[in-house]
Amino acid sequence: MIGATFYIMRCSAKNRVLRRLQRLREPRYLVGAIVGTAYLGFAIFGRMLGRASAARRGRQMPTALLPPAFAALGPAIGGFALMVLAVGTWLLPSATGLLSFSSAEKEILFTAPLTRRQLLLYRLIRSQWSVLFGAVIFAIAYPSATSGARIRGLATVWLALMACNLFMTGVTLTRARATIAGAARRLVLLPQSLTFLAFLVVAAGLLAAVRRAPIETARQAFDMFAAAVGSGAARVALFPFAALVRPLFAESLTAFIPQYAVAVLIYAVLVGWVLQLDAGLDVVSETTGDRIDTPRPFRKPTYRERAPAWTLALQGRPEGAFVWKAAQQTFRRVDRGLIIRLAVLLAWGMFVVTIIGRTRGIAQALAGFAAFAAVFATVMGPQIVRSDLRQDLANLDVLQTWPVRPAAVVRGEILWPAIVVTAVAWFLGVIALSMSASLFSRTGLQLRMAFGIAALILAPALVLSQCTIHNATALLFPGWIPADGQRPRGVDALGQRLILLGATWLVLIISLLPGAIAGGILWLAFRRFIGAWILIPSALVATLFVLVEVLMATEALGPAYESLDISSVERIE
Amino acid sequence: MAISVQALGRTYGSLAAVDALSFDVAPGEIVGLIGPNGAGKTTTLRMLAGILKPTSGRVTVAGFDLAQAPIEAKRRLAFMPDEPHLFEYLTVEEHLRLIARLYTVPDFEARARALIGELQLAGKERSLPGELSRGMRQKVVIACGLVRDASVLLFDEPLTGLDPMGIRLMRETIVRRARAGAAVLLSSHLLHLVEEVCSRVMIMDRGHKVADGSVHELAARADLAAAGSNLEQIFLRVTGHDTSADAPASR
Numbered sequence: 001m002i003g004a005t006f007y008i009m010r011c012s013a014k015n016r017v018l019r020r021l022q023r024l025r026e027p028r029y030l031v032g033a034i035v036g037t038a039y040l041g042f043a044i045f046g047r048m049l050g051r052a053s054a055a056r057r058g059r060q061m062p063t064a065l066l067p068p069a070f071a072a073l074g075p076a077i078g079g080f081a082l083m084v085l086a087v088g089t090w091l092l093p094s095a096t097g098l099l100s101f102s103s104a105e106k107e108i109l110f111t112a113p114l115t116r117r118q119l120l121l122y123r124l125i126r127s128q129w130s131v132l133f134g135a136v137i138f139a140i141a142y143p144s145a146t147s148g149a150r151i152r153g154l155a156t157v158w159l160a161l162m163a164c165n166l167f168m169t170g171v172t173l174t175r176a177r178a179t180i181a182g183a184a185r186r187l188v189l190l191p192q193s194l195t196f197l198a199f200l201v202v203a204a205g206l207l208a209a210v211r212r213a214p215i216e217t218a219r220q221a222f223d224m225f226a227a228a229v230g231s232g233a234a235r236v237a238l239f240p241f242a243a244l245v246r247p248l249f250a251e252s253l254t255a256f257i258p259q260y261a262v263a264v265l266i267y268a269v270l271v272g273w274v275l276q277l278d279a280g281l282d283v284v285s286e287t288t289g290d291r292i293d294t295p296r297p298f299r300k301p302t303y304r305e306r307a308p309a310w311t312l313a314l315q316g317r318p319e320g321a322f323v324w325k326a327a328q329q330t331f332r333r334v335d336r337g338l339i340i341r342l343a344v345l346l347a348w349g350m351f352v353v354t355i356i357g358r359t360r361g362i363a364q365a366l367a368g369f370a371a372f373a374a375v376f377a378t379v380m381g382p383q384i385v386r387s388d389l390r391q392d393l394a395n396l397d398v399l400q401t402w403p404v405r406p407a408a409v410v411r412g413e414i415l416w417p418a419i420v421v422t423a424v425a426w427f428l429g430v431i432a433l434s435m436s437a438s439l440f441s442r443t444g445l446q447l448r449m450a451f452g453i454a455a456l457i458l459a460p461a462l463v464l465s466q467c468t469i470h471n472a473t474a475l476l477f478p479g480w481i482p483a484d485g486q487r488p489r490g491v492d493a494l495g496q497r498l499i500l501l502g503a504t505w506l507v508l509i510i511s512l513l514p515g516a517i518a519g520g521i522l523w524l525a526f527r528r529f530i531g532a533w534i535l536i537p538s539a540l541v542a543t544l545f546v547l548v549e550v551l552m553a554t555e556a557l558g559p560a561y562e563s564l565d566i567s568s569v570e571r572i573e
Numbered sequence: 574m575a576i577s578v579q580a581l582g583r584t585y586g587s588l589a590a591v592d593a594l595s596f597d598v599a600p601g602e603i604v605g606l607i608g609p610n611g612a613g614k615t616t617t618l619r620m621l622a623g624i625l626k627p628t629s630g631r632v633t634v635a636g637f638d639l640a641q642a643p644i645e646a647k648r649r650l651a652f653m654p655d656e657p658h659l660f661e662y663l664t665v666e667e668h669l670r671l672i673a674r675l676y677t678v679p680d681f682e683a684r685a686r687a688l689i690g691e692l693q694l695a696g697k698e699r700s701l702p703g704e705l706s707r708g709m710r711q712k713v714v715i716a717c718g719l720v721r722d723a724s725v726l727l728f729d730e731p732l733t734g735l736d737p738m739g740i741r742l743m744r745e746t747i748v749r750r751a752r753a754g755a756a757v758l759l760s761s762h763l764l765h766l767v768e769e770v771c772s773r774v775m776i777m778d779r780g781h782k783v784a785d786g787s788v789h790e791l792a793a794r795a796d797l798a799a800a801g802s803n804l805e806q807i808f809l810r811v812t813g814h815d816t817s818a819d820a821p822a823s824r
Contacts, residue, residue: 303662305701312670314681321674329662332701397624398658402675403647562643563626 005122009129020490028479029492036495043140073222074249076229079242080202085164086241087199089171090192092340098127098169099281116278124166124271131161152256156247159263163244166270173277191273198237205234240266303332318404322412323419326387330420349373367435374428378459381421382466383501388413389474390481396564406558410475414467414554421467422460429456450532454539461515461546462508468550469507473500475560515545574633575600575725575756576621581630583616590616592780594630598756600724603747605767606760607804608777609812614760615655617777618729621758622652635724648676651718655730657710659702665689665713666698669720676721688716692742707734715743719750726750728759732766744770768804776811784811 023029101109101123109119139154170191178189209228213220229238243262250256309331312324349369392399392413399409432439433452440448474481480496519542526534576598583591591613598604606614619625621632623643632639637646659668666685673681689695692712702710711734718726728747732740748770751757761767767774768788776784784791784807791807 303701303703305664305699305704308667312667312674314670314673315677316674318675321671325660325663325671328667329660332662395658395660397619397654398660400624401622401647401650401652403644404675405644565626 002121002125005125009126020492024492028477028496032495032499033490033492034495035498036491036493039495039498040140040491073226075242075246076225076238078245078248079238080225080229082160082164082241082244083195083199083202083238086167086195088340088344089168090195098123098165099172116281117275120275120278120281124274127165128162131165132158134161148253152250152253152260153248155260156245156263159260159267160244160248163263163267163270166267166274170270170274170277173274173281176281177277198241201237202229202234205229205232303329306332318402318408319412319415322409323416326413326416329387329391330416346373363435363438367432367439370428370435371432371439374425374432374455374459377421377425377428378462381424382417382463382470385417385420386470387420388417388467389471393474393478393481400564406561407555410471410554410557410561411551414464414471414550418460418464418467421463425459425463426456429459447532450535454535457536457539457543461543462512464550465511465546466504466508468553469504469511472553472557472560473504475557475564478564511549512542512546514549515542518542518545574598575602575635576758577631577633578617578621579631581617581620581632582628583613583620583625584628589780591620591627594777594780594782596775596782596785598725598758600754600756601751602773603751603757603759603771605771605774606758606777607762607764607767607774607808609814611779612777612812613780614777615729618652618654618727618758618760621727622650623647624652649723650725650727651721651723652727653715653718653729653731655733657702657707657714657734659710659713661702664699664701665694665705665716668713668717672717672720678721681720684720685716688720691746692716693739708736708739711735712739715746719746724755726755726757728757728761730761731759732761732763740766764804764808774804776808778812 020029024033101119109122114122135154135158138157139150174189174191205228206225209224213224228234243259243266247256247259247263250259309327310324312321346369349372389410402409404412429452433449433456436443436448436452437445477500480500519538522541523534523538526537574597576596578597579595581591581594582589594613594617596604606617608614616625620627621634621639623639623646627640632646634646635649637649639646663671669685669688670681672678673685678684689698692715694709694712694716697705697709702713705713711731715731726747731743731747735743744766747757747759759767759771773785773787774791775782784794786794788804788807791804791811796810
């Protein structure tokens, strides 16, 4: 089976490379490939050259991303993060790419005279590629002074990611196996109990440490954490998790080798655990249905049957129907798992803001995080929330049969993502504004309020104009926008995304200019009379300008929608 | 005429998928569109539905030019494609409601109820497409097309995925709608269906119309006389795939 696995991998890789080379005959891929290669080259060699040049000039380059106090605690913090992830995986199992058999794999390999263990081994070997790619990206971005440290980082991250992947697979298979294990159920669920026990031990140690001494600074938090997990039962409980990330912090090859050997040993234990759970594969295969059929990069989102957000009125503007349609899509996509993942992300964001921003107190941390997140939502939200024409290009053959004015379709498609992103930005912005005193204690209330309210007024304009630009790109260059659930890969696709991003920002800046100039004139003219409050009418004028532009743009995009040919929409290789 | 097509053409690069195609469909008429794979049937139907832009020619639907007055033309038209394409996040009932809003359907509730019963979708109103079989999804697409009073119905392989009861039901539905005055253009490889329900048959091959008329009219054509009154034989003869002894060597 191992030979067959490598044969499939070799053929797949060869055909993929050939296919990608062939598509370079199309200018859009060629241009993308040039830009993508330039970017990667710059990312890898530019950084190295920069460090070499700095070294020649005698400048000391930072050797690590994290401050020394934090780096010393790296294995414990990384291990604790892995432990939390492990507990989260048991509580809320999510699909893993390792069990994603394609239709062809399922139809050919599942019916072949192969054991389930061989199939697991096959997927295990195949999944190494994608994980390795992720680790390579990390190694490129890893802020290390030496190429040796970079390679050590690559090896460690690869192993850690594979271990996470294996663990998730083990959890999925364990749960499946538990349904058929009968009397052995307790034995099957033993790893779950062990994980929870380890977490409880560490959590109890942390709680005891928190009670012993108050924490006021980040430094104190570090010290408390180090004391809590660095000795006794907590250290033992955390050991397998910390051991997986410890080689990442090794300062030399001599220190790295024994640490890596321990990590490999833990990985081997995980492999053994997963392989002996092979009986669960059939259950997973049956219960996951289509999900297991589709490889992860091409997987379409799954929706849950849920009461509608509101009932669509039978009369009204067509834009309303599009908003309603997209709202159903959002609400039926969001489930408990997504909310928990979002909560974890928010908690992590707050933690990072607290550490990097050296904040004092919860109010300051919350205000800092809310302000950062509000800006992030406004700037990046329209790129992330794609429930508009970017996704609906896949439904073009339905949309184009509807008797709706093209401009109304474009407007309707844009509205919902703009509403969602604006609502999130406003929510976070209001939190930041209400706690702004803790963040900008030296700034007067009037300026803080005027600036904050002006920012809130400007947010929908920024969001709407970005949404319009993204949808305009989808209409004018549909070949560059992947259809729903698809994510083309390769250097050329990376280059395409970079070009689109650059073009989007350029167009955004140009589109904001008239509003900014008008608002600026107003500010200059009345600043002396009403002080900082002039920011608010200035923002209103700027927003009004952008709204008019958006309206005009959607009208202008109508003919592009009308003449859009479904055959020009990107299809995955 | 409910549908009037004049010199319709569509090219993909150097390939002419449909070339100088002209025909009319009158209200109450059911026209079968048949042809081998790649003949241009689906391209024709998709151009009539407004999904594909013709490279040449003109289409009018119920008197409205599809290029000049697309909204009015589309309002009178229902297209039921072979591949059931539904929004994965909308239930069956919500699909119908969305269509009702977009097409301004009066008396929607009663119509939807009747249609759900007629197409045996009762009990599935709150199901998402992902929970439905292919045949059921096909029925939902058909329900979306029929929930409004379209004067022109375009069917692309309407029986694909349906069970025997569904096929019978679909056949009856098509005939009933035509009797009520709708113009029906139906593309199918099931020649017995075409022969049974269509008042006229149009045969396409390599983007061209190669025959047009009732089965009897086609059978009476001098060059097709040897094929008899069997649509399959006529089809094979017209498209040059007839291998029987008396078939001409080439078209």
